[in-house]
Amino acid sequence: MHLRPDTPADQRLYDALVRGDYETWRQVTGRQIVEAGQHEMLNWFCLLGAMAEAGMRLDWSTLVTTDVFNSNKCFALYQEAR
Numbered sequence: 311m312h313l314r315p316d317t318p319a320d321q322r323l324y325d326a327l328v329r330g331d332y333e334t335w336r337q338v339t340g341r342q343i344v345e346a347g348q349h350e351m352l353n354w355f356c357l358l359g360a361m362a363e364a365g366m367r368l369d370w371s372t373l374v375t376t377d378v379f380n381s382n383k384c385f386a387l388y389q390e391a392r
Contacts, residue, residue, distance in 0.1 A: 316346040317375050320382045323351060324373040327386065332362055350381040357386070367391045 319342075326334035335358055343351055361368075371386035 313380060314377050315375070315380060315382045316348060317382060319346045319348060320351070320375070320384075321373065323348075323354070324371075324384055327354070327358065327384070328368065328371060330368065332358060347380070350383075354384065361388050365391045 323335065323338070326332075335355060343349070366388040367390075369387045369389045371384065374383045374385070376382060
């Protein structure tokens with residue numbers, strides 16, 4: 311179980327991250343995260359909440375998809391909104 315990441319679900323959340331679409335993230339339930347095996351994404355919920363509260367904007371990001379590990383990897387840099 312969960313030997314490979316749920317790349318379509320990860321991509322959907324990544325696309326929302328890039329758009330600054332926090333509502334998509336708010337609609338995801340804990341159960342959905344567990345069922346998709348997206349435990350790595352739990353960290354991103356905390357990050358996005360903090361960035362939204364701090365008024366930060368996404369400056370750069372990339373999503374690295376892989377079947378070698380059991381999760382895809384997302385990298386992001388934020389800056390103060392101007």
